[in-house]
Amino acid sequence: MMENNLLFLVLDLVLFLHFQVSFRAFSLSPDGLSLLSLKSAVDQSPDSSVFSDWNEDDSTPCRWSGISCMNVSGDPRVVGIALSGKNLHGYIPSELGSLVYLRRLNLHNNNFYGSIPEQLFNATSLHSLFLYSNNLSGSFPPSICNIPRLQNLDLSNNSLAGPIPDELKNCKQLQHLILARNQFDGEIPSGMWSRMDNLLQLDLSSNDFSGSIPEDLGELKTLTGTLNLSFNHLSGKIPKTLGDLPVTVSFDLRSNNLSGSIPQTGSFANQGPTAFLNNPDLCGFPLQKSCGNSERGSPGNPDTKPSYTAPRKGLSAGLIVLISAADAAGVAFIGLIIVYIYWRRKDDSNGCSCTAKRKFGGNQKDLCSFPCMNGQDKNEESEMEEPENSDRSKEEGGLVAIDKGFTFELDELLRASAYVLGKSGLGIVYKVVLGNGIPVAVRRVGEGGEQRYKEFVAEVQAIGRVKHPNIVKLRAYYWAPDEKLLISDFISNGNLASALHGRNGQPSSVLSWSTRLRIAKGTARGLAYLHECSPRKFVHGDIKPSNILLDNDFQPHISDFGLNRLISITGDNPSSSGGLIGGAFSYLKSVQTERTNNYCAPEARTPGGRPTQKWDVYSFGVMVLELLTGKSPELSPNTSTSLEIPDLVRWVRKGFEEAKPLSDLVDPALLQEVHAKKEVLAVFHVALACTESDPELRPRMKTVSESFDRMGS
Secondary structure: OHHHHHHHHHHHHHHHHHHHHHHHHHHOOHHHHHHHHHHHHEOOOOOOOOOOOOOOOOOOOOOOOOEEEEEEOOEEEEEEEEOOOOOOEEEOOHHHHHOOOOOEEEOOOOEEEEOOOHHHHHOOOOOEEEOOOOEEOOEOOHHHHHOOOOOEEEOOOOOOEEOOOHHHHHOOOOOEEEOOOOEEEEEOOOOOHHHOOOOOEEEOOOOEEEEOOOHHHHHOOOOOOEEEOOOOEEEEOOOHHHHHOOOOOEEEOOOOEEEEEOOOOHHHHHOOHHHHOOOOEEEOOOOOOOOOHHHOOOOOOOOOOOOOOOOOOOOOHHHHHHHHHHHHHHHHHHHHHHHHHHHHHHOOOOOOOOOOOOOOOOOOOOOOEEEOOOOOOOOOEEEOOOHHHOHHHHHHOEEEEOOOOOOOOHHHHHHOEEEEEEEEOOEEEEEEEOOOOOEEEEEEEEOOOHHHHHHHHHHHHHHHOOOOOOEOOEEEEEEEOOEEEEEEEOOOOOEHHHHHHOEOOEOOOOOOHHHHHHHHHHHHHHHHHHHHOOOOOOOOOOOOHHHEEEOOOOOEEEOOOOHHHHHHHHOOOOOOOOHHHHHHOOOOOOOOOOOOOOOOOHHHHOOOOOOOHHHHHHHHHHHHHHHHHOOEOOOOOOOOHHHEOOOHHHHHHHHHHOOOOHHHHOOHHHOOOHHHHHHHHHHHHHHHHHOOOOHHHOOOHHHHHHHHHOOOO
16 A cells, blocks of 8 residues: 555656646747757757757747847747857758748858758748858758848858759749859759849859850849859850840859950840950950951951951061061161150250249140149140259259249248148158148158168159149149158048048048948049059059048049158158158147058958959958947047957958848938938948959949949939
8 A cells, every 4th residue: 555655656757747747848939949959950069158048948949149039919030040160060951941031041161061942941031041152062052042032142151952943933032142152053044134123243153063054144134243153164155145234244154165365245244254365265354365257357346357367378588587687677766756856855944943942823735744743744844854854953962843833932831830730650741831821731751761762752753643632732732852742632621531430539520321422432532543544554452531630612623642651751750750841840749650450451461462453453452341330440548449340351251141221331420311221221232342352353433333323423
């Protein structure tokens, strides 16, 4: 009897514990139970803390790490899973498909393996699926487009294989399709791309695709950034229909087996040679490879037949010798003429004097004059100093005007009142008001380099030839053994950094969207001119808001280009207080040095790199993101961290990946301008294209400028 009672007590205890566990399990919401399948599917490591707060005793999973929820009819439902970069090993469980309100699934940068379960696409509310940088295998799931609102799909950097199914044509809402760095093969499907009216990004690079490029890719009218088909096995001719893509689109067709001539219509005119490299049988502009007689002609018309067909037999040796001798004689004759003209001009009694002792703005038009270039009026001339004619300036110190309409003398400059505008590694800048009331900006660039005078003048002349309404104009320069100065226009309304974030603790004025777009447009035009049209095709190398000056109409003016080279020539520290200007100016005061430059492109942060135009494109993109968000990429301990983002580019990219509302990304000051939403989104896409980590994928500034010019018109 005693034994029977003991047995009943044990059974009661077991049943009690069973019901307690069951009660706790059933107390968790269905969404929470589905998420526990993900926890079970991950190979737990002893030190893993990712799921430490995923407690089955909770009623909902809404406070679990990586989980976001929203209320639906009063019930909290899971809408987001963000567990990227957690070094998770495991498989993706099919139970996640039961999360009917799930919108964003971010499991990228982990070590998930196996195939993508078909049942996952029962979560029909999904609009963003980020599974890139895992070890996923298998084929492209045909049922993925059963998700009606899918906008962002990134499966790149996995081991997925097989062809792309025709069912992809049903993903009509897709905006970003990124399948790069997998093992997809077969032909790129045709006949579907014209249906994708919302596609902004297409990246099929680094796969095993073969066959020809589909003609209907040219019907992707909404595409932005780069059409990337590089590192595949594509063959045949490049379809001319790609020229119908928006002019803002860059091509990346590198490392394929494409052949024939590159079309010269539409968007092809904006592509550089990098877009077509490593296609041995490809020819024509912009590659430095002629297409031969059958396709020779003007770059704009590669199909033009040649007017002359060379005979099949080669020229005789004697005829070749005669032709060579005639060529040599012709070159020698032309050389004699050039030398004769040079000495006639040098000995002319009207030869110029470019020393600092004369007044500037005279009427002499001789060796000191340089015609304007690149679309400027060639009759307008600038008076500039030739190094070989300026020994007196070198010895005594000379003030040389670059523009003939700019008239003043050194004594006038020294008598003028001045105060410090700023100080940086590129020298102290003063505002100087001349006797006629005109203010100018005077920059001290160094005290050394007296042995490199001709080199200095050559650099200043090149800078002085740059004439564009969005670039600060250099008006004159001063050279002496112990002092070098640059005199340029004074821009009256401060710089973009102050306009966005205030100065000296004072709040900034609110910049409207139209003003910000005007600043972005003008800066893009100025940079495009420096890159494409300036005499030297300059690289600025230091684009940031503090170098974008604003006038009273908030038109931007790019400053400080070409100065790094001048600083290296003059050698000494330009910020010392001695020398001519240090003694003459009584208003010198200490100023803060600029903060560390965080606008540099990733490749620019490696010591010893040579600046490129793509550096400028990246810096411009960061600056535009700052215009859009109102947040600075610079982190300073002296400022409120609420306005500072350690990596602004990554922060914005993550926001778009997670499909955050625009109100979470844009500057709150712009939220009232609802009419500008489409323009704001378009500018975001341009800025993100400019800040691609791979410099080859960044657009040219000319393309960026054309994109901006089509906005707000």
